[in-house]
Amino acid sequence: MTQSLSFRPYDVRQEHEMNEPLDFNRWAQLKPVAKVFKAMITNVIRLTEMEKLFHLRIIDDTERERFSFLPGQFVMIEVPGYGEVPITVCSSTSNKGFIEVCVRKVGTVTSVLHRAGRGAKVGIRGPFGTHFPLERMKGHSILLIAGGLGLAPLRAPIFYVTENRSEFKDVHILYGTKSPDQELFDYQYESWRRIDGVDIRIIVEKPDERWKGPVGLITELLDDVTVDPNETYAIVCGPPVMFKFVCQRLNQMGIPMDRMFVSLERRMHCGMGKCCRCNVGSTYTCTDGPVFDYWTVMNLKEAI
Amino acid sequence: MKHLNIERRRPKIGVFDFTGCEGCELQLANKEDSLGAFLSAIEVVSFREVSSDNGSDYNVALVDGAISRPDEVERLKEIRQRAELLVAMGSCACFGGVNRLKNAYDLDEANREVYGDCPKQTMPTMSVKEVVPVDLEIPGCPVCKDEVERVVQHLVWDLPLPTYAYPLCLECKQRYTVCRFEFGELCLGPITRAGCNAPCPAGGLGCWGCRGPAEAPNYDEFFALTAERGFDRQIVRERMGFFGGFDHVLAELEKQEQHEAIHDDHA
Amino acid sequence: MLFKILPKEEFRALVEMILEANEVIAPKAIATNARGERIHQFLPIRSFEEMDLEYKSTEYSAKTYFLPYRENLCTFEFEGEDWQQSIQYYIQPRAIIGLRAHDINALLKLDKVFIRDRFPSPYYISRRKNTFIVGLDHIPEEDEFSRSMGTHIVTHGFDLFLTDLSDRYFVAINSDRAFSLLQKVKTRDVADADTHAYLEVRRRIRDGFKTHIEVHSLPNVLDLEFTSKVWTKWGEKCLNCGSCAAVCPTCYCYGVTEEVTMDFKKATKVKQLYSCNLVDFARVAGGHDFRSDKEARLKYRYYHQYRGFLEDYGEPKCVGCNRCGRVCLAGIKPAAVIKDLYEESV
Numbered sequence: 001m002t003q004s005l006s007f008r009p010y011d012v013r014q015e016h017e018m019n020e021p022l023d024f025n026r027w028a029q030l031k032p033v034a035k036v037f038k039a040m041i042t043n044v045i046r047l048t049e050m051e052k053l054f055h056l057r058i059i060d061d062t063e064r065e066r067f068s069f070l071p072g073q074f075v076m077i078e079v080p081g082y083g084e085v086p087i088t089v090c091s092s093t094s095n096k097g098f099i100e101v102c103v104r105k106v107g108t109v110t111s112v113l114h115r116a117g118r119g120a121k122v123g124i125r126g127p128f129g130t131h132f133p134l135e136r137m138k139g140h141s142i143l144l145i146a147g148g149l150g151l152a153p154l155r156a157p158i159f160y161v162t163e164n165r166s167e168f169k170d171v172h173i174l175y176g177t178k179s180p181d182q183e184l185f186d187y188q189y190e191s192w193r194r195i196d197g198v199d200i201r202i203i204v205e206k207p208d209e210r211w212k213g214p215v216g217l218i219t220e221l222l223d224d225v226t227v228d229p230n231e232t233y234a235i236v237c238g239p240p241v242m243f244k245f246v247c248q249r250l251n252q253m254g255i256p257m258d259r260m261f262v263s264l265e266r267r268m269h270c271g272m273g274k275c276c277r278c279n280v281g282s283t284y285t286c287t288d289g290p291v292f293d294y295w296t297v298m299n300l301k302e303a304i
Numbered sequence: 305m306k307h308l309n310i311e312r313r314r315p316k317i318g319v320f321d322f323t324g325c326e327g328c329e330l331q332l333a334n335k336e337d338s339l340g341a342f343l344s345a346i347e348v349v350s351f352r353e354v355s356s357d358n359g360s361d362y363n364v365a366l367v368d369g370a371i372s373r374p375d376e377v378e379r380l381k382e383i384r385q386r387a388e389l390l391v392a393m394g395s396c397a398c399f400g401g402v403n404r405l406k407n408a409y410d411l412d413e414a415n416r417e418v419y420g421d422c423p424k425q426t427m428p429t430m431s432v433k434e435v436v437p438v439d440l441e442i443p444g445c446p447v448c449k450d451e452v453e454r455v456v457q458h459l460v461w462d463l464p465l466p467t468y469a470y471p472l473c474l475e476c477k478q479r480y481t482v483c484r485f486e487f488g489e490l491c492l493g494p495i496t497r498a499g500c501n502a503p504c505p506a507g508g509l510g511c512w513g514c515r516g517p518a519e520a521p522n523y524d525e526f527f528a529l530t531a532e533r534g535f536d537r538q539i540v541r542e543r544m545g546f547f548g549g550f551d552h553v554l555a556e557l558e559k560q561e562q563h564e565a566i567h568d569d570h571a
Numbered sequence: 572m573l574f575k576i577l578p579k580e581e582f583r584a585l586v587e588m589i590l591e592a593n594e595v596i597a598p599k600a601i602a603t604n605a606r607g608e609r610i611h612q613f614l615p616i617r618s619f620e621e622m623d624l625e626y627k628s629t630e631y632s633a634k635t636y637f638l639p640y641r642e643n644l645c646t647f648e649f650e651g652e653d654w655q656q657s658i659q660y661y662i663q664p665r666a667i668i669g670l671r672a673h674d675i676n677a678l679l680k681l682d683k684v685f686i687r688d689r690f691p692s693p694y695y696i697s698r699r700k701n702t703f704i705v706g707l708d709h710i711p712e713e714d715e716f717s718r719s720m721g722t723h724i725v726t727h728g729f730d731l732f733l734t735d736l737s738d739r740y741f742v743a744i745n746s747d748r749a750f751s752l753l754q755k756v757k758t759r760d761v762a763d764a765d766t767h768a769y770l771e772v773r774r775r776i777r778d779g780f781k782t783h784i785e786v787h788s789l790p791n792v793l794d795l796e797f798t799s800k801v802w803t804k805w806g807e808k809c810l811n812c813g814s815c816a817a818v819c820p821t822c823y824c825y826g827v828t829e830e831v832t833m834d835f836k837k838a839t840k841v842k843q844l845y846s847c848n849l850v851d852f853a854r855v856a857g858g859h860d861f862r863s864d865k866e867a868r869l870k871y872r873y874y875h876q877y878r879g880f881l882e883d884y885g886e887p888k889c890v891g892c893n894r895c896g897r898v899c900l901a902g903i904k905p906a907a908v909i910k911d912l913y914e915e916s917v
Contacts, residue, residue, distance in 0.1 A: 006593055007664035007665075008664070008748070009664050009701060010662065010664070010700040033691075033692055033694075035656065035658065036656060038654075038656075079308070080649070080656075080829075081461070081647065081649075081835065082462075082463060082464065082829060083464065083828065084827065085856075106856040107856030108462065112310070112462055115310050115462075116308040117308070117309035117310070118309070119652070121652070121653060121654065266855065266861065267853060269825065272690035273689060273690065274688075274690070274823065275824055275825045275827070276824030276847060277826070277845075277853065279847075279875065281871075282874060282875060282878055282879020282882045282883065287689060301797055301874070307652050307653060307654050338832065338834075342833045344834075345833060345834075456833075457831060461831070461835060463831055469849070470846075470850060473813060474812065474817060474846065477631070477640065477818065478641060478843070482610055483898065486604045486605065487602070488604075488605030494810045494812050518850070520811070520850055522809065522810045522811065522865065524807075525807070525808050525810055525901050528901075529900050529901055
């Protein structure tokens with residue numbers, strides 16, 4: 001008496017079907033969320049005991065051409081078998097053909113990355129997240145302030161500023177580390193200073209016998225910096241306790257909080273605003289951040 | 305591994321049994337579909353259950369069973385000296401296991417009860433870490449082969465170690481198991497470390513805590529919720545004491561209560 | 572939306588027809604609890620009889636059929652120095668019968684995250700679009716508060732929605748495939764008497780709610796009471812077991828791990844639904860934990876439910892089914908926590 005009727009399967013792989021309404025007035029589009037670009041490690045530079053710089057080249061020509069990012073954005077680096085980690089791209093946005101990422105050895109994925117050699121193939125998803133609004137900062141003075149590993153996410157904006165040097169007024173790079181041997185990218189300071197006309201100051205907490213520069217906390221470097229607070233933007237990268245003090249100090253100097261930008265770090269499993277691991281209060285670090293202005297961060301519960 | 309241009313290691317493994325049922329060792333020989341790959345990833349130097357080899361040039365020692373005789377202490381210390389890495393495998397090795405129940409009785413009485421007229425040399429049961437330092441622990445009665453594989457993968461390829469910080473409840477939920485408390489039964493799931501895939505509750509038996517405590521379990525609330533559901537305090541504690549994983553909590557609790565009792569007397 | 576009247580024996584024919592060619596998930600009595608009540612779960616059924624539409628509620632939501640507790644996202648196959656990634660989306664169509672209005676509303680909320688957000692998830696979309704949904708009205712349980720959440724009525728997100736009028740169902744038809752399916756059984760048009768009977772049921776549902784929470788000022792109260800003692804009180808009770816999130820029809824947070832075969836020839840990326848109450852949820856490599864105490868974790872979940880989700884998607888995430896309140900061994904119930912917060916803020 002009954003008639004058989006099986007439902008027509010809906011095949012997600014056929015992209016055009018994604019435009020079909022789920023129900024009235026609703027529609028959706030498909031992006032391949034789990035797909036990674038295959039990339040080759042073309043160079044590995046040891047920066048310190050803990051950090052290495054990797055040059056990654058996306059293997060597929062079309063994907064490589066298509067790949068672009070903005071300063072401050074991050075990629076998910078997949079080491080098949082081991083897992084995925086979010087890492088901020090630290091090369092210049094004008095760099096074509098390869099990206100650079102600075103990786104600190106902290107967990108299993110980063111440890112195995114540290115052991116991987118040239119020619120190894122990893123996967124890349126992204127870029128994800130917000131970026132430092134450098135377009136908006138043009139015509140102003142810029143304070144680029146980093147603590148420790150914070151110089152890595154700051155490097156892409158530094159490149160942007162130095163490559164477009166004439167469009168910015170005074171540019172100060174202030175960098176603080178625990179000790180001189182923890183300095184990242186020390187081979188680039190001279191060129192930033194001499195070729196690009198950037199004021200670069202470095203401070204360490206614990207000097208070694210060869211250290212001739214200032215000793216103390218990063219905020220002390222601000223004592224000697226004079227900027228017009230109405231004409232200045234700041235980008236601050238480092239551990240939360242560091243950017244909290246720096247931003248408070250900058251605010252005392254008269255720089256509005258929405259002209260200071262920081263980059264937050266959280267655990268991430270997706271990069272797409274789904275897994276909730278990176279949530280700060282109700283904000284997703286991966287899609288609403290990682291770059292936030294300081295006013296927003298101040299208002300995020302449990303951000304600092 | 306080749307894809308990362310990293311050399312793989314092939315750890316030399318020795319498997320050693322102490323006081324226990326050797327069920328954990330049998331688990332090692334389990335899971336036939338991957339047993340070949342498992343055994344070729346490592347070099348078995350000494351393993352009574354699968355091989356007659358009895359070498360001593362191992363760098364990883366898998367130890368199962370509890371320590372309950374003076375000669376075992378000596379043997380374990382020797383193994384510790386040879387091994388770069390010592391893995392305690394199973395609830396007996398990790399916590400003392402069921403053997404530890406003996407500690408609640410008079411030693412001679414226990415000896416007589418078990419061996420009758422031919423008493424053996426014995427001592428209070430200890431876990432491996434009470435005798436020598438332990439690098440890794442794989443709890444469970446018996447251990448789960450999957451977890452052993454993950455540990456071996458960590459040793460061979462540096463793959464992430466499985467970490468199960470959370471209690472068992474999540475794994476019950478993943479299996480669609482109805483909570484044993486719904487049936488009015490006791491279950492140690494809310495305080496026990498996950499990682500076994502919760503077979504007991506799914507099979508109709510509340511958890512007995514063979515994997516020991518999860519990370520930072522909420523004991524206060526667990527005691528409160530079991531009391532609220534009418535479980536006798538002693539029964540809950542006995543269940544927690546069964547595999548030895550919660551002994552430190554129970555000991556702490558008793559100390560506290562004694563202290564309070566003295567306090568009450570004074571008051 | 573079209574409305575029809577479906578006699579109960581015709582409904583049976585309809586279900587049997589679907590059963591013949593498709594997997595069908597429906598509430599099924601699987602055991603009796605200590606209080607002598609039947610326990611229901613959404614499980615695959617093989618015959619009409621296995622289904623129990625008289626069910627009061629299920630211990631777990633039907634979420635797992637859309638967001639599986641464990642799901643393979645992709646596999647990597649290693650060949651020498653190279654590897655290939657392959658991705659598989661589930662595409663076998665199936666039907667779920669007997670979902671409550673709040674459960675369908677829960678799916679609509681998940682749709683916002685997984686379909687209508689910046690990064691639509693093909694895994695979810697595949698399951699969602701391949702699931703034929705037959706909803707069913709019910710008189711609320713005493714502890715449900717879906718009326719407060721505005722989720723006791725559902726107007727879309729399903730194929731068919733049934734309201735029991737004792738000998739017949741009042742059916743809302745919301746898809747072309749549902750409409751075609753209904754052509755195969757006998758239905759009739761809705762008469763005035765049916766509409767009256769239907770409205771009467773709707774009234775009984777509306778008046779059946781015994782638990783209420785005040786939603787509109789809740790985001791504000793949550794902000795004001797961020798450091799309230801209420802969180803300490805309830806946080807102290809939390810077992811951090813993640814059961815609330817597991818049974819919740821809308822909790823979607825997850826973790827991803829990789830599993831490698833013993834011969835290192837294949838790695839599988841496994842997604843596992845997680846919970847923000849689990850102890851290591853916000854811990855990062857290196858050991859720092861952004862929410863290191865029970866209180867912060869419990870509070871975070873409530874914030875996401877009633878404030879954070881609202882900020883992102885314009886509505887709270889909770890649908891008021893109270894499954895979390897029932898499953899919580901420590902007795903943490905949203906209605907009680909929220910009541911405490913309000914009392915604290917006066």
